[in-house]
Amino acid sequence: MRIRTTGLAAIMAALALAGCGRGEGPVEDAAAPEGDAAVAARPHTPGDSETLRAIKQRGRVNCGVNPGLIGFAYTDNRGEWRGFDVDFCRALAAAVLGDPRAVRFVPLNAEQRFEALRTGRVDVLWRNTSWTLTREAGDALTFAGINYYDGQGFLVRRSLNLNSASELNGARVCVQSGSTSELNVGDYFRSRGIEYRPVVLRTEEEARQAYAREDCDALTADISALAAARVSLTNQQAHAVLPDVISKEPLGPVVRREDEGWASIVRWTLNALILAEELGVTDDNVAQLARESGDPRIRRMLGREGEFGAMLGLPNDWAQKAIAATGNYGEIFDRNLGSQSTLDLARGLNAQWNARPGGLIYGLPIR
Structure with a gap:
């Protein structure tokens, strides 16, 4: 009994000292950031x-x-x-x-x-x-x-008489490499079980030129880019952007x-x-x-x-x-x-x- 009482007293004394320490003088905060962490913790200025x-x-x-x-x-x-x-x-x-x-x-x-x-x-x-x-x-x-x-779409020749991108089964589709357009067009056709032949070009300009040469049946890109491509064609009235929008492009x-x-x-x-x-x-x-x-x-x-x-x-x-x-x-x-x-x-x-x-x-x- 005496041992338990002595132990309790020691614990109480330690708590009292800790309480005094918090109230008097500087106490090192073990959680305070140091070095690089301290720099990162400071707010950025202009x-x-x-x-x-x-x-x-x-x-x-x-x-x-x-x-x-x-x-x-x-x-x-x-x-x-x-x-x-x-x-x-x-x-x-x-x-x-x-x-x-x-x-x-x-x-x-x-x-x-x-x-x-x-x-x-x-x-x-x-x-x-x-x-x-x-x-x-x-x-x-x-x-x-x-x-x-923006959103991704398809530019096609009116002579193909297409009303939807879902009708491009087996079509050759020009697309720029390394772009979200290349990924999106693959997702679109694969999810619908539609076969297509990608014609992948290095740049936007090369993709537009390939479409103009009729190396492909459709050009896919952001709709704003398709509008720009259509304006650059010799007879822009012979081409149309299909109504399908297959992605979100912020x-x-x-x-x-x-x-x-x-x-x-x-x-x-x-x-x-x-x-x-x-x-x-x-x-x-x-x-x-x-x-x-x-x-x-x-x-x-x-x-x-x-x-x-x-x-x-x-x-x-x-x-x-x-x-x-x-x-x-x-x-x-x-x-x-x-x-x-x-x-x-x-x-x-x-x-x-x-x-x-x-x-x-x-x-x-x-x-």
Whole structure:
């Protein structure tokens, strides 16, 4: 009995000392991170972005784009880069450096694009690239948003009298290698027990040329790319895109994973252009609204209230400069893909969420 009492007393004394230790003087926390773990535990600041520092030092943004896709990225007769993705690159350069011309366009095919990003040849990949699990988790990349919702389809000659892709039994189908299109078309026909003969080409341009030479009966790719391919054909009225949409293709900018500060800059530049359309801010009225608007949403976005630019490591008028350079999302779309372009694509899923009919484009709040 005496032994048990003594043991109990010792335990109580130890607990009392431990309690005193917690209340007096510094006590080492065994769970506190040390070394690399301590660095990782600290929150990132805008100055942590190695990409942003490199861009400011060189004085330009290196932007990876498609080598030539009408509507998205191509050079005009004067050698100037034009297109939907090109305009987003220019807006990003305006936000970061204050100059939409401070951008170097690096044409990259599907096989080159991710390696160019990983090795630092480009700062951002802004070309028709689908956001998938394998690319983000497996390839250790970060998608900074979605600027175009697409889907895969089939371009065929009207002379074949086809109404559906399910009628392509035994057909030769041109497709680009190393793309999600190559995987999707295999899934589509295999799941339906349909035989087909894939004609796999190295680049988008080679696939389009093979279709034009009639080396295949159908060309499969994103529907936006098929619209561009159709425009480039000698007699575009002789060709049609079938109504089948066999996949979801969310296209958007990609950056290296390890630079979250830079990912935020790309993400919020895209978002500002989307939000600008929702709020009625255009390249024509952005300067006036920055001076006169009483709408707190617009004032925050254009840098008249708050310190939102500083959170990104940018001037507070970063979004105003981006919008002034290229216009808002809707202006960029109409000019390159929509009613003002040769493609004349409907907004469809790429309409604003509150449009009639509504789409999937949704601006995140800047506040």
